Amino acid sequence: MSTDWAIRLTVAGVAYRRYAHPRDALLEWVLRRPRHVPFYALQGVSLQVQAGDSLGVVGDNGAGKSTFLKMLAGNLPPTEGQCEIRGRRSALLELGTGLQPEFSGVDNARLGLALRGLSQAEIAAKLPEVLAFAELGEFAQQPVKTYSSGMVVRLVFAVAAVIEPAVLIVDEALSVGDQYFQKKSLDRMRAILGKGATLVFCSHNLYQVREMCRQAVWLEQGRVRMLGDAQTVVDAYQDSVRGRNPSQSCPSPDKGRLGGVSLLAVTLNQDTFQTHDPFRLSIQASQGDRPLADVHVGIVIRRNDEVQCYGISTLHDGVQMQPLADGIVAAEFVIERLPLLSGDYCLEVWLIDGSGVHVYDSRERCCHFRVQQAGQQQGVGMVMLPHRWEKVSYALATG
Ligand SMILES: Nc1ncnc2c1ncn2[C@@H]1O[C@H](COP(=O)(O)OP(=O)(O)OP(=O)(O)O)[C@@H](O)[C@H]1O
DSSP: OOSSSEEEEEEEEEEEEESSSSSSHHHHHHSSSOOEEEEEEEEEEEEEEEOOOOOEOOOTTTTSHHHHHHHHTTOOOEEEEEEOOSSEEEEEEEEETTOTTTTTTHHHHHHHHHHHHOOOHHHHHHHHHHHHHTGGGGGSSBBGGGOHHHHHHHHHHHHHHHOSEEEEOOOGGGGGSOHHHHHHHHHHHHHHHHOOOOOEEEEEOOHHHHHEEEOEEEETTEEEEEEEEEHHHHHHHHHHHHOOTTTOOOOOOOBOOOGGGGEEEESOOSSOOOOOOEEEEEEEOTTTTTOGOEEEOOOOOOTSSOOEEEEEEEHHHHHEEOOOOOTTEEEEEEEEEBBBBEEEEEEEEEEEOOOOOOOOEHHHHEEEEEEEEEEEEEOSSSSSOOOOSSOHHHHHOOO
């Protein structure tokens, strides 16, 4: 294994103290005799994250995600094993942790930078950047106790991101911000990653985890259930969630009509197909105030039993939507010979930004269509796979 790691955990575990009654904590302190039982929220975690890599963290409520991030952030020392981090780390964890409610945003920003080890000269140099990024306006001079949760996250993220850490650790907190700030923060995280930093990112939004991270870890009851590339881990976790609750569809990305970008029309050339018919989906959208390169469309074909048959986007295919008149953009998704077999299907259409992370608008379960197999089209399942038989006699092959 390469030694160029940024994070190295060796059978690391974190135990909390659990008390049968709240007064037991006080009695333990006074009597100097243990009255708690240890509860392992994290146990036996061994993994390595290479410098410059990104690790997503997924798992159910109570799986140990926050404990894992707090340990990485240095807020909770491991009870057992080792947790090693190389380079300056910066964490955005629970909302408002470490803020002084009576201090102004500016003073809290100064304090946050100082706590991250910046000198007075560095703080003076970085402060304008923090305030510009947080966009708090005149609220920057007001006490933080008067802030909305969205304003708190702006301030905290600005401080965490501006110091250009070697290791950036981001918990769910981002979801509190509005769509504008979420996109700005995700773009900033990408920029930090682009400069060679290491990212650990936990979000209930599995789409964002998949788009932001190369690797992912799935925690279950404090242990690593799966570790690997983000796509595989997130898919496996989603399968497990669906298996427990079949009626629950895929968690969908957060969306917001940022910059006025929205879907205007989604039309399919017909609603009943035969296998190998041409399939043509026309999409029109309002570009809003975004540049063309920042407006992409993605589609997913889904069968009525929730199986995701195929998904792709203009972004992943490296093409752009075409500008029409009056800020309208369009694209047509064409399959010359539809390979689907008999069944009922529908479409999901997503308008996404140039990073693939932010969703401007979506239509889910639209354009329902049916596919029928013509008499000569044999085969069962979902798709017609190109194939041939070999080592069969001519007489057998022709019946
Ligand atoms: N201070 C604490 N004292 C005792 N137990 C705790 C403490 N903090 C967390 N736990 C327990 O540790 C386990 C893991 O909690 P943690 O918050 O890390 O999970 P999580 O995956 O982040 O959950 P969520 O998605 O709900 O935020 C849970 O069973 C929780 O009840």
